[in-house]
Amino acid sequence: MDRVIASDPGLIRFLSAARIVTAILLCAALLAASHYPPRTVVTGATAAEVFSFAVSATNRREQAVTLAVGLPTGLAALTVGTLIAPNRPLADLMCVVVVFLAAYSRRFGKRGSDLGVIAFQMYFISLFVRTGPEVVAQESTVLVIGWCSAVVVRFAVVRVSPQRTLLRLCESFRARLLQLIDSLIEVAEQGPDAPTAEPAMRRLRRRTARLHQAALMIQDHLDEGIRDPAVAADVQRRIADAEVAAERLGAMLLGALGRPGANPVAHDLTDRLVAGRPPEQVPLEVARPDLVRRLVADLRALREIASRTAVNDQGVGLKIVRDRLLGYRDPERLPEAPAPVRDVFRAIGELSRGLMGLRIALAGPDDSPDDSPEAARSREELQTEEAVLEAEDTAQRAASRQTEPTGMRRASTRVAVQVAVASALAILGGELLSPQRWSWAVLTCWVVFVNTSSSGEILVKGYRRITGTLIGVLAGIWLADLVGNEPWTAFALLMLCVFGSFCTTATTYALSSFFVTAMLCLLYTLLHSLTPGLLELRLGESAIGAACAILAGTLVLPVRTYERTEQQVREVLGRLREVTGQGVAELSGGRPVDLLERARTLDNALDELRTATQPLRHPITPLRNRRRITRYVLGLLETAAYHARSLAAMAQLATGRRTMRSDVRLREAAQRVDRNLDALITCLESGGNCREPLDTGAKPLFGRWRRTSSAVREPRPEARQTEEPDTTAAQALRHLQRVDEEVVGLARPLGMRLDTDQREPSGRHDDAEVIAA
Structure with missing residues (x-):
C-alpha cells in the first residue's frame, strides 16, 4: 500500500482521472437512456470530460464559481461553432480568434485560464462532430447534461477536499x-x-x-x-x-x-x-x-x-x-x-x-x-x-513584487500571438491534407503550447506528441483487431485509455498522447468508422500541428531556450544568495526570519530551472557539449541548494542561541559567498561581460585543500577528523563551505575567471574546462 501512496502523492492523479471517467460514464448513460444518437453522445461525454478537468481550483467555493461561469462560456462557444460550421472560411477565422482569446485569458489567473480551456474545447468539439445550425438546441441540451454530470460527480460522488x-x-x-x-x-x-x-x-x-x-x-x-x-x-x-x-x-x-x-x-x-x-x-x-x-x-x-x-x-x-x-x-x-x-x-x-x-x-x-x-x-x-x-x-513575510511586463513582453500576450499564428498555419496545412480532419492539427498546436515557456520546450513537447501518437496508432490497430465486434469490450478499453491519459499527463506526455490516440481508435471502432487511412491521417495531422507549433514558437516572438535558462539561473542564484545570507545572519544572532519559506522559494526556482533546461538535456539534442555543460551546472546548483536548505534548517534549530556571534570564519565565508554570487548574477545580467574573477578564498574553512578541480574542492579526510564536529558552528561552516565550492565551480561554465587562473600553468585543465572545451 505504501508503494501506491508514494507513487501518486495525495492520490491527486488517481482521483482526478477517476472523477473524469465517472463523469463521462454518467453522462453517456443518461444520453444513451434518452436514445440520443452516437455523435451527440460524443459531444456530451466530451463536455463532461472538459468540465471535470478544466477546473484547477482546489477550494470548493472557487470550483463552484468556475463551473457556474463555465456553463455559459461553453454554451456560447459551442453555439457559435455550430452556427458558423457550414461557412468554412468564417469557421476557420473564428477558430483562430477563439484560440487567441483562450491563450490570452491566462493573464487573468487560474479562472481565466480554465474558462479559456472550456471555450476552446467546446468550439473544437463543434468542429470535430461536424454538426449544423439545425441541431443547436440539441447540442446545447447535451452540453448541459455533461455539465450536470461533472458537477454531480465532483461534489457528490468523487469528493475531494483540500483538507483530505x-x-x-x-x-x-x-x-x-x-x-x-x-x-x-x-x-x-x-x-x-x-x-x-x-x-x-x-x-x-x-x-x-x-x-x-x-x-x-x-x-x-x-x-x-x-x-x-x-x-x-x-x-x-x-x-x-x-x-x-x-x-x-x-x-x-x-x-x-x-x-x-x-x-x-x-x-x-x-x-x-x-x-x-x-x-x-x-x-x-x-x-x-x-x-x-x-x-x-x-x-x-x-x-x-x-x-x-x-x-x-x-x-x-x-x-x-x-x-x-x-x-x-x-x-x-x-x-x-x-x-x-x-x-x-x-x-x-x-x-x-x-x-x-x-x-x-x-x-x-x-x-x-x-x-x-x-x-x-x-x-x-x-x-x-x-x-x-x-x-x-508577521513582520517578515512581506515580499517585494516585481513589475509585471507589458505589451508583447507579457507571457500571456506572446503565447496568444504564437498559438494564433501556429493555428492559422495548422488550418492551412491540415485542410490541404484533409478538409474534414484539419481540426486535429489545430488541437495538436494547442496542446503543444500548453505549459511551455521557450522554443526548446515546444520542440521537445512536439516531438513527444508525435512519438506518442505514432505508438498509439500502432496500438490502436492492434486493439481494434482484438475487440472485433465486441462493443462492451471496446468501451471498457476506451475508459481505461481515458483514465490512463489523465493519470500520465503530469508525468509522461508521450505516454498520455499514446493513450489519447488509442482512445480515438477505440471510439471510431464503436462508431464503425475506423480504417487504416484514418489512422494515417491522424498521424499526419498531428505531425502538421506539431511542426506549425515549432515553427511559430521559433520564429514568432521567440523566447530562446538559452535566454530562458539564463533568466532562471539568475533567479536561482539570487534565491541562493538570500537563503545563505539570511541564514548566516540568523546564526550570528540576527533577527529570526522564516528561512524555510525562503528555502522553498529557492526550491521552486530550481524546479523551474530543471523544466527550462529540459530541451538542453534531452537525449535527442544534437548539442552534446551544451548538454554536458547544462547537466554540470544544474548538478552544482542542486548541490548548493541542498546545503543552503541544510544551513537554513540549522539556523532555525539554533534560534535563540548566541554561541556563534563571534565566529569570524562564518562571517568571512558568508561574505565571500555573497561576493561571488553577486559577481555571477552581474555577469549573467551583462550578457557574459565579466571583468572581475571569482574569489576562491585564501584558504579553506577546514584544513588544507586537496585539488580535484578548480570547480569543486574537498578538504582532506584527515583534516575533516580534526574539525569541530560536535558544534553547530562547525556544521554550519561545513555547509557554507560546500555552497562556496559549488558557486566557484559555476565560474567557467558561466563564462567567468577564477582568481587562481593567473597563477596556474597554462597547460593545466580541470573537469569544468574539459566539459566546456
Whole structure:
C-alpha cells in the first residue's frame, strides 16, 4: 500500500482521472437512456470530460464559481461553432480568434485560464462532430447534461477536499520517507564495493528527489488545506526539517562509506566528476563490525518510528528506542568511531527529532510523563523554536513584487500571438491534407503550447506528441483487431485509455498522447468508422500541428531556450544568495526570519530551472557539449541548494542561541559567498561581460585543500577528523563551505575567471574546462 501512496502523492492523479471517467460514464448513460444518437453522445461525454478537468481550483467555493461561469462560456462557444460550421472560411477565422482569446485569458489567473480551456474545447468539439445550425438546441441540451454530470460527480460522488488532499500528501511524504530509509539500510548493508552498490545509490538519489517533490507538493496545498496560517507555517517548517534531516543522513552515510562527493541530491554527472576518484579512506569499512551492525539496527529502528502514526505510536519499547536515537544529538552519547561515522549517528538523532516535530505539528503535542530527558528536551526545543518564529513571522513575510511586463513582453500576450499564428498555419496545412480532419492539427498546436515557456520546450513537447501518437496508432490497430465486434469490450478499453491519459499527463506526455490516440481508435471502432487511412491521417495531422507549433514558437516572438535558462539561473542564484545570507545572519544572532519559506522559494526556482533546461538535456539534442555543460551546472546548483536548505534548517534549530556571534570564519565565508554570487548574477545580467574573477578564498574553512578541480574542492579526510564536529558552528561552516565550492565551480561554465587562473600553468585543465572545451 505504501508503494501506491508514494507513487501518486495525495492520490491527486488517481482521483482526478477517476472523477473524469465517472463523469463521462454518467453522462453517456443518461444520453444513451434518452436514445440520443452516437455523435451527440460524443459531444456530451466530451463536455463532461472538459468540465471535470478544466477546473484547477482546489477550494470548493472557487470550483463552484468556475463551473457556474463555465456553463455559459461553453454554451456560447459551442453555439457559435455550430452556427458558423457550414461557412468554412468564417469557421476557420473564428477558430483562430477563439484560440487567441483562450491563450490570452491566462493573464487573468487560474479562472481565466480554465474558462479559456472550456471555450476552446467546446468550439473544437463543434468542429470535430461536424454538426449544423439545425441541431443547436440539441447540442446545447447535451452540453448541459455533461455539465450536470461533472458537477454531480465532483461534489457528490468523487469528493475531494483540500483538507483530505493535504492529509494524503502528508501520508505520501511518510511513505516516501520510508522508501528513502529502506535505501539507506540497503546502502549501509552492502558497502561501497558490492556489485549492486551503484544501483542502490541510484535508487537512493531517486528516492531523495521524490521525497523533495512530495515536500514541495505539500507546500502548494498548505494554504487551502489549513485555514490557520500559524498552523500551516508550523507544518511547513516540520516537513522541511524532516526532509533536510533525511537528506543530511543520506549525505553523511555516503561520506562514511568513502563517497563524500556522491551526494544523494547531486546530479549524476556531477557525481561522476566529483566522486569518481578512488576514496582515500573508508571509515565505515575499517570500523568495528559491531559498529556497522549497530548502525544498520538504528536505521531499522528509525524506519519503525517513521512508520508509526499518532494512533499507533504507543508502547514503552518504542519510546525507549526513540529516546535512544534522540540521544545521539548529545556528543557524549555518540559511539567511539571516526568523525564521519559519528556524523551518521548524529544525523540519525536529528532525523528522529524531525520526525517528532512533524508528529507534533500534525497530531498535536503529547507530553508523556515517562519521557526520557532526551525526548523532553526535544519537545522543549520545538516549542521554543515555534514561539520565537511565530512572533516574527508577521513582520517578515512581506515580499517585494516585481513589475509585471507589458505589451508583447507579457507571457500571456506572446503565447496568444504564437498559438494564433501556429493555428492559422495548422488550418492551412491540415485542410490541404484533409478538409474534414484539419481540426486535429489545430488541437495538436494547442496542446503543444500548453505549459511551455521557450522554443526548446515546444520542440521537445512536439516531438513527444508525435512519438506518442505514432505508438498509439500502432496500438490502436492492434486493439481494434482484438475487440472485433465486441462493443462492451471496446468501451471498457476506451475508459481505461481515458483514465490512463489523465493519470500520465503530469508525468509522461508521450505516454498520455499514446493513450489519447488509442482512445480515438477505440471510439471510431464503436462508431464503425475506423480504417487504416484514418489512422494515417491522424498521424499526419498531428505531425502538421506539431511542426506549425515549432515553427511559430521559433520564429514568432521567440523566447530562446538559452535566454530562458539564463533568466532562471539568475533567479536561482539570487534565491541562493538570500537563503545563505539570511541564514548566516540568523546564526550570528540576527533577527529570526522564516528561512524555510525562503528555502522553498529557492526550491521552486530550481524546479523551474530543471523544466527550462529540459530541451538542453534531452537525449535527442544534437548539442552534446551544451548538454554536458547544462547537466554540470544544474548538478552544482542542486548541490548548493541542498546545503543552503541544510544551513537554513540549522539556523532555525539554533534560534535563540548566541554561541556563534563571534565566529569570524562564518562571517568571512558568508561574505565571500555573497561576493561571488553577486559577481555571477552581474555577469549573467551583462550578457557574459565579466571583468572581475571569482574569489576562491585564501584558504579553506577546514584544513588544507586537496585539488580535484578548480570547480569543486574537498578538504582532506584527515583534516575533516580534526574539525569541530560536535558544534553547530562547525556544521554550519561545513555547509557554507560546500555552497562556496559549488558557486566557484559555476565560474567557467558561466563564462567567468577564477582568481587562481593567473597563477596556474597554462597547460593545466580541470573537469569544468574539459566539459566546456
